Amino acid sequence: MERIRLESALRVFRGQERNHNLMPLILSLLAGIPMIQPGDDLASILLSALANTGILLEDHDILVIAQKIISKAEGRLVNLTQIVPSREAIELAKVTEKDARFVELVLRESKTVLRTRPGTLIVEHKNGFVCANAGIDHSNVSGMWGNPDDWVLLLPENPDESAKSLRKKLEDAAGKKIGILIIDSHGRAWRMGTVGVSIGCSGVPGLVDLRGAKDLFGYSLRITQVAAADELAAGASLIMGQAAEGSPVVHVRGFPYPLRESSIMQELIRPLDQDLFR
Amino acid sequence: MERIRLESALRVFRGQERNHNLMPLILSLLAGIPMIQPGDDLASILLSALANTGILLEDHDILVIAQKIISKAEGRLVNLTQIVPSREAIELAKVTEKDARFVELVLRESKTVLRTRPGTLIVEHKNGFVCANAGIDHSNVSGMWGNPDDWVLLLPENPDESAKSLRKKLEDAAGKKIGILIIDSHGRAWRMGTVGVSIGCSGVPGLVDLRGAKDLFGYSLRITQVAAADELAAGASLIMGQAAEGSPVVHVRGFPYPLRESSIMQELIRPLDQDLFR
Numbered sequence: 001m002e003r004i005r006l007e008s009a010l011r012v013f014r015g016q017e018r019n020h021n022l023m024p025l026i027l028s029l030l031a032g033i034p035m036i037q038p039g040d041d042l043a044s045i046l047l048s049a050l051a052n053t054g055i056l057l058e059d060h061d062i063l064v065i066a067q068k069i070i071s072k073a074e075g076r077l078v079n080l081t082q083i084v085p086s087r088e089a090i091e092l093a094k095v096t097e098k099d100a101r102f103v104e105l106v107l108r109e110s111k112t113v114l115r116t117r118p119g120t121l122i123v124e125h126k127n128g129f130v131c132a133n134a135g136i137d138h139s140n141v142s143g144m145w146g147n148p149d150d151w152v153l154l155l156p157e158n159p160d161e162s163a164k165s166l167r168k169k170l171e172d173a174a175g176k177k178i179g180i181l182i183i184d185s186h187g188r189a190w191r192m193g194t195v196g197v198s199i200g201c202s203g204v205p206g207l208v209d210l211r212g213a214k215d216l217f218g219y220s221l222r223i224t225q226v227a228a229a230d231e232l233a234a235g236a237s238l239i240m241g242q243a244a245e246g247s248p249v250v251h252v253r254g255f256p257y258p259l260r261e262s263s264i265m266q267e268l269i270r271p272l273d274q275d276l277f278r
Numbered sequence: 279m280e281r282i283r284l285e286s287a288l289r290v291f292r293g294q295e296r297n298h299n300l301m302p303l304i305l306s307l308l309a310g311i312p313m314i315q316p317g318d319d320l321a322s323i324l325l326s327a328l329a330n331t332g333i334l335l336e337d338h339d340i341l342v343i344a345q346k347i348i349s350k351a352e353g354r355l356v357n358l359t360q361i362v363p364s365r366e367a368i369e370l371a372k373v374t375e376k377d378a379r380f381v382e383l384v385l386r387e388s389k390t391v392l393r394t395r396p397g398t399l400i401v402e403h404k405n406g407f408v409c410a411n412a413g414i415d416h417s418n419v420s421g422m423w424g425n426p427d428d429w430v431l432l433l434p435e436n437p438d439e440s441a442k443s444l445r446k447k448l449e450d451a452a453g454k455k456i457g458i459l460i461i462d463s464h465g466r467a468w469r470m471g472t473v474g475v476s477i478g479c480s481g482v483p484g485l486v487d488l489r490g491a492k493d494l495f496g497y498s499l500r501i502t503q504v505a506a507a508d509e510l511a512a513g514a515s516l517i518m519g520q521a522a523e524g525s526p527v528v529h530v531r532g533f534p535y536p537l538r539e540s541s542i543m544q545e546l547i548r549p550l551d552q553d554l555f556r
Contacts, residue, residue, distance in 0.1 A: 025517045028302040115554040122554065130468040185504070189467040189555035190408040192548050193485045193505025195512065197469070207471045226463070227471025228516060234473065235513020238506060239303045239534050256517050270470050276393040276400065277467035277555045 025254040027064075027239055028055065029247040036068075038075035038144075043169035046249060055251050057170070062179040062255050064236035066248035067155055067199055068137065070162050070182055076154040078105060079146060096121045102136065102152065109134035109154060114278060127159065128269035129199060130278065131186045156182065159200020160264050167202040179203030179259045183233040189277055196237020198229040198268060203259045205229065206267040227268060228257055303532040305517055306333065307525040308341075316353035316422075321447035324527060333529050335448070340457040340482055340533050342514035344526035345433055346415065348440050348460055348478075354432040356383060357424060374399045380414065380430065387412035387432060392556060405437065406547035407477060408556065409464045434460065437478020438542050445480040457481030457537045461511040467555055474515020476507040476546060481537045483507065484545040505546060506535055 032052040033045065046065075050057060071077075085093065085100035089107055093100035097118045107113070110123035114130060125134050135155040144151075156162045163180040171178060182200035187193075198206065211224040236250040272278060310330040311323065324343075328335060349355075363371065363378035367385055371378035375396045385391075388401035392408060403412050413433040422429075434440045441458040449456060460478035465471075476484065489502040514528040550556060 024304050024306040025513070026302050026304050027513070117554065120554070188505075188548075190548050190553060191475070191505065191508065191546050193503045193508065193546065195505050195509050225471045226515075227466075227469065227473050230469065230471065231473050231512040231516040234509040234511075235303070235305070235516060237504075238509040238513060239532070241534060254517070256519065268469050268471065270466075270468050275468060276395065276398070 023254045023256070025235070025252070025256070027236055028053065028251045028253075029239055030055070030063075030249040030251055031247065033069070033247055033249055036072040038072065038077065040073045042069065042073045043166055043173065046166070046170060047173055049249060050251070053251070057174040057176045057178055058253070059176045060178070060253075060255065060259060061176065062181060062204055062232065062252040062259075063166075063170070064181045064183055064232065064240075064250040064252060065166075066240060067135070067159065067182050067184045068153065069248045070156045070159070070166075070200075071137075071153050074156055074162065076156060077144070077151055078154060080105075080150045080152060081146065092116065092121070102133075105136055105152065105154065106134045109136065124278070125155070127155070127199065128266060129186070129197070131184070135184055135199070155184070155199065160202065160266075161200075163200045163202035177203070177259065179255070179263075181229055181233060181236070183237060185237060196233040196235075196240070198233045198265055200265050201229050201263050203261070203263060204232065204255070205257055205260050205263050206265060208257050228255075229263075229265075230268060301532045301534070303513070303530070303534070305342075305514055306331065306529045306531075307517055308333075308527040308529055309525065311347070311525055311527055314347040314350040316350065316355065318351045320347065320351045321444055321451065324444070324448060325451055327527060328529070331529070335452040335454045335456055336531070337454045338456070338531075338533065338537060339454065340459060340510065340530040340537075341444075341448070342459045342461055342510065342518075342528040342530060343444075344518060345413070345437065345460050345462045345477055346431065347526045348434045348437070348444075349415075349431050352434055352440065354434060355422070356430055356432060358383075358428045358430060359424065370394065370399065380411075383414055383430065383432065384412045387414065402556070403433070405433070405477065406544060407464070407475070409462070413462055413477070433462070433477065438480065438544075439478075441478045441480035455481070455537065457533070457541075459507055459511060459514070461515060463515060474508075474511040474513075474518070476511045476543055478543050479507050479541050481539070481541060482510065482533070483535055483538050483541050484543060486535050506533075507541075507543075508546060 030049040030053050032049045080101040083101040083104050085104040089104035090100045093103040095116050112124045115122040123134050137153045159182045163182050167180040180202045181204045183196045184199050185194040186197045206229045208226045208228040240246050308327040308331050310327050358379040361379040361382050363382040367382035368378045371381040373394050390402040393400040401412050415431045437460045441460050445458040458480045459482045461474045462477050463472040464475045484507045486504045486506040518524050
């Protein structure tokens with residue numbers, strides 16, 4: 001039933017001209033993603049889920065994937081009972097009222113601690129982005145032994161590489177050129193609530209440069225660079241949901257910019273000397 | 279042709295159960311929005327554009343609207359030759375290398391200046407959000423007299439009220455309950471590029487509280503509040519584009535959360551005492 005509905009919806013847009021200015025953007029949850037375990041072959045799992053949801057990959061499609069299942073498949077689980085906190089971690093744990101072993105892992109995953117206060121630890125992750133707790137996660141982690149509460153999940157070691165490897169496998173299987181975007185939910189300066197942001201990409205442009213483009217009146221555009229990957233990350237995160245009825249993978253048709261063979265998340269990181277808020 | 283295609287696509291989803299977990303999110307540009315002039319009746323213009331695009335409003339649909347056309351319709355155009363800069367504006371204009379009359383307007387629209395450097399002026403707008411130049415815009419402004427370069431466009435005086443008034447008119451005309459989201463493009467701390475964010479809303483929840491919701495493993499969620507309106511703003515901004523081939527209005531079907539009779543943008547503003555980056 002589900003399958004028939006999505007198939008009919010997608011058939012309408014299939015094979016039509018790309019980047020048409022009235023092409024809708026369609027974001028669909030993939031059904032049937034099982035619990036991911038370390039070592040799982042995500043490419044095969046995604047291909048099954050696509051088939052199960054009734055979606056045939058086309059050129060220019062994008063899959064947006066929650067970092068959790070990438071991290072899990074890559075075995076980035078750590079048991080806190082195995083961690084000996086450093087003196088620095090113990091001090092920081094007092095200030096932030098967090099588990100010192102957890103803080104130790106955050107420090108190992110980070111370049112710099114930016115802000116602390118009770119309940120909050122904001123760092124610059126080794127990969128460059130600013131986020132709470134270096135993106136280390138307690139939820140959705142099923143322990144392999146011992147107390148489930150002792151297991152935490154680190155971000156993928158190299159999310160761009162994870163995205164690239166997955167893209168290559170899916171492109172080979174489907175015979176289509178696609179994009180992969182790995183996302184997480186981050187808090188923000190100034191504004192409440194979390195939004196989806198990219199932490200890794202392949203094929204999907206991070207920034208799109210509109211310099212020289214003209215607006216409706218022929219003025220050159222004031223805004224020159226759009227964070228297209230982050231805009232897509234936020235839109236996909238909206239339907240992914242955080243709760244049990246969601247799905248960690250969203251299929252995207254109608255992304256309005258060309259894909260690129262070479263794209264890296266790093267272009268979304270504001271260099272320190274251009275950042276007035278770090 | 280365009281019309282037939284969108285109609286067929288949308289027909290598939292019409293009248294189906296809301297909030298179904300596999301309901302796709304469909305974002306479509308509205309075709310045929312003319313140049314907006316001060317005093318224009320936006321509600322009528324949007325109804326024509328919906329008809330022109332082949333979209334029949336349904337309960338739970340949302341229209342995402344670029345602030346420019348709201349501001350323009352509300353006559354928020356100012357001619358810089360009419361502005362006498364204060365001493366403070368003149369000083370700030372030197373530091374930021376901007377037109378002192380423009381800086382004067384930015385100050386009048388702001389509560390606080392947060393950061394300055396050559397080319398950059400970041401403020402807390404009267405309405406609470408942090409952005410460059412108080413959201414005052416040079417592009418897309420057609421002057422009514424004199425040199426077009428002298429005309430700038432301020433943000434709507436009260437974007438929530440603008441959204442509410444538009445929503446009521448469209449709901450009365452269509453007989454459906456919908457949401458209205460007014461968005462702008464903002465730069466961010468830490469990350470490059472702009473993203474769409476909400477500056478006013480009616481019907482659309484700013485924050486969605488997931489406290490108490492369980493994830494796939496039955497854990498309570500670590501992330502409790504999702505900035506749903508901002509996630510939608512970013513997704514819609516992606517296809518709106520900044521350039522001539524875009525459109526300032528996006529129709530949304532499949533928003534995954536219930537709409538609210540009462541919603542205000544203010545819930546997305548982080549209170550000063552909870553903001554570590556202001």
